[in-house]
Amino acid sequence: MKVSYNWLKDYLDLSNVSHDELFKEISFHINEIETYKKMINATNLMIGEVLECVDHPDSDHLHVCQVKLKDGISQIVCGAPNVGIGQKVIVALPGAELPGDFKIKAAKVRGVESNGMICSLQELGFEEKYVPEQFKDGIYILDNDAIIGNDPLEYLSLDDYIIDLELTSNRSDLLSVEGVAYDIGAVLNQQISPVLPIVKEDTEANPVSVEIKTPYCHKYYARYVKNVVIKDSPWWLKARLIASGIRPINNVVDVTNYVMLELGQPLHAFDADKLGNKIVVRNALENETIVTLDNIERKLSTEDVVITNGKDALCVAGVMGGASTEVTSTTKNIVLESAYFDPRSVRKTSSKLGLKSESSTRFERKVDINRIEVALDRAAQLLQGLADATILKGVNGIQTVKYEPQYVNITTTKINNVLGTNLSDEQISDIFTRLQYSYEVKNNEYIITIPSRRMDLEASYQDIIEDVVRIYGYNSVPTVIAPTSDRGRLTDKQKNIRNIRVMLANMGLNESVTYSLINKNNLNDFTLGSDPEVALLMPMSEDKAVMRQSLLNGVIEAVAYNKARRIDDVAIFEIGKKYSVGKETLLLSGALTGLFTKSLWQGQKQKVDFYVVKGILEKLFNHLNVNVEFVSTSEANKNFHPGRTALIKLNDKVVGVLANLHPKYAKENSLGDTYVFELDLDAILDSKVNTFKYEPICKYPSVTRDLAIVVKKEVEAGEIIKVIKQTARKYLIDLEVFDLYVGENVNADEKSLAIKLTFQDSTKTLETADVDKVISSILNRLDFNLKARLR
Secondary structure, rough: EEEEHHOOOOOOOOOOOOOOHHHHHHHHHHHOOEEEEEEEOOOOOEEEEEEEOOOOOOOOOOEEEEEEEEOEEEEEEEEEOOOOOOEEEEEEEEOOOEOOOOOOOOOOEEEEEEEEEEEEHHHOOOOOOHHOHHHHHOOOOOOOOOOOOOHHHOOOOOOOEEEEEEEOOOHHHHHHHHHHHHHHHHHHHOOOOOOOOOOEEEEOOOOOOEEEOOOEEEEEEEEEEEEEOOOOOHHHHHHEEEEEEEOOOOOHHHHHHHHHHHOOEEEEEEHHHHHOOOOEEEOOOOOEEEEOOOEEEEOOOOOOEEEEEOOEEEOOOEHHHHHHOOOOOOOOOOOEEEEEEEEHHHEEEEEHHHHOOOOHHHOOOOOOOHHHHHHHHHHHHHHHHHOOOOEEOEEEEEEEEOOOOOEEEEEHHHHHHHOOOOOHHHHHHHHHHHHHOOEEEEEEEEEEOOOOOOOOOOOHHHHHHHHHHHOOOHHHHHOOOOOOOOHHHHHHHHHHHHHHHHHHHHHHOOOOOOOOOOOOHHOOOOOOOOOOOEEEEOOOOHOOOOEEEOOHHHHHHHHHHHHOOOOEEEEEEEEEEEOOOOOEEEEEEEEEEEEEEOOOOOOOEOEEEEEHHHHHHHHHHHHHEEEEEEEEEOOOOEEEEEEEEEEEEEOEEEEEEEEEEEEHHHHHHHOOOEEEEEHHHHHHOOOOOOOOOOOOOOOOOOEEEEEEEEEEEEOHHHHHHHHHHHOOOEEEEEEEEEEEEOOOOOOEEEEEEEEEHHHHHHOOOOHHHHHHHHHHHHHHHHHHOOOOOOO
């Protein structure tokens, strides 16, 4: 919300408040300020009059002008095509500084002396859209009442400052100058008077009838204005619109925008001769169309609300007017509209149409239903003065929903307990008075009537306390230790998650954070099953329409982003949630591609493959003291390689997946040879009983034996390891697969797997006979279960 400093002075006495002080007061007590700057950052300007204008002797487009200034006549060379004798103009004198660090000095232009510059509005820093059409290619010509020697910025009401508030969604009351003035008044301890317009009505009655046929319009009022004269608005009004970021159009449209900015109530003006005398507010028909003021045809649905003449849609309620009833230079009579539309309905329509306007922004955040008539009268009052209008008698309209005042009961003790302050009753009463609350005190309890202008307040003590601490000052609240013996600490699960982050980072993976919203078409690209989707009611785009059910969507997108920028070695992980209807699950996902480690000095490189990623996960599971099983599968997901995918099982339950991306998918998305994993952290961490298992260091030596086991090729190493562990569990303390052989001396349908076994007994030194007995049992069990033999 951009606010004119001069506009605020209509409500407040700021004569003794510097700009620095006002900046601090607003920032500390009201809202964050994005920018606070001069409207026109130009110096040493003066109004002059062109007495003589002749062609430059050495140019076909330059003119030599004699310009009357406060202290005499000055010669200025000007290249504008519209400069002429008798014009009142804006002159930048020698020594002036214009926007863009442009300094004016006396100089010779093609041999002719020039003492200054006659300025266009663009040279003063105006955006092109704010410059009147007839002056876009030349200098700006002032009206004849401009006084020579005076400041042109003051004459045009451009000697102003713009305060740009970075509003949060809950401060809808600050979407009006009056609302901002109320808050600044509270901070400066000044009481402001709201706008109370007086309208001189004609004896002729308002002929407009209003009918509401939708639950989404709670109040709709209209005035009829005759004999308007369409012309430019005066500069005081245009300057305030420009300061607020709105382009002046004509006096009628400008008045509606001015009142919207002043009071926060959007208005709309219809050409009455195109509208007729009947207004019906209803839901749009399915696929009904309307051409809005931006000349774009919009297709509507039954959820949208339109203003009609009883038949045709003429306006999208709360969002934008229609071109068919637009006020133009030939308009003679208008109908002014002021209404209250349901915020959710306006938000939904605005989002669906992709049409955000100043009006929709205010309706979405609620408007003050008690300002509807005030805004209508204020616009009528301004039109009488600025458009020579005749206001017909009466305001016609209807209200379908009655709004009852809201009350909040609160005590000084409650406020102090929440804030940790020691405010007195007198201080609390003073703050409520400064906020212009209406309240009464009964039995040491304040009964506050929430002002209708404060649409941001709910009937809860929390909002009232927030207002109190804003005005009192956040920096005045004492910093104290909370009166509790409880000590904050992490839960075991939180500690484990933190340890996982540290461990993966230490192994060379970078943590990523990706969007929780994805395209619906990609929802099951990497899932192992299908859960009910969680879709947004009003998504910003199709790419952010549903909640993810796998973190791999974002992680793989991050890999593709890096590879597209020639970063081929990527190792990332993410800890986050997936979402299905009624459930959130914490996941750990990761993706690796390219080289995992390399040593230029030694010439060694380790390329990412299935076993590198499996090793990372095994290290992680070992650290968490969780025993899992990797089970190969060819049907996990269409985008996983059918021969390089393993399900990760814990207690026979699938808790994750490790896979190489399918070559087709990887090629289509320029991902190369990428490996991914995803784990259900909730299931894994919730299964843990003890994080660590402590054992004394064994004082007896260990014994190692190497076995070369020959089995059929289809037998997995995991099955062999499982049998060995089950058989030798008493003495076996470590097992390591270190070689795989196929070829000579091994049948074509067989393979040889070399395994190192480490044995130890905590009660004695193992003898050869003990180890041989265990080895014999292992071989017998392997032969019986897997038809395996010793090579």
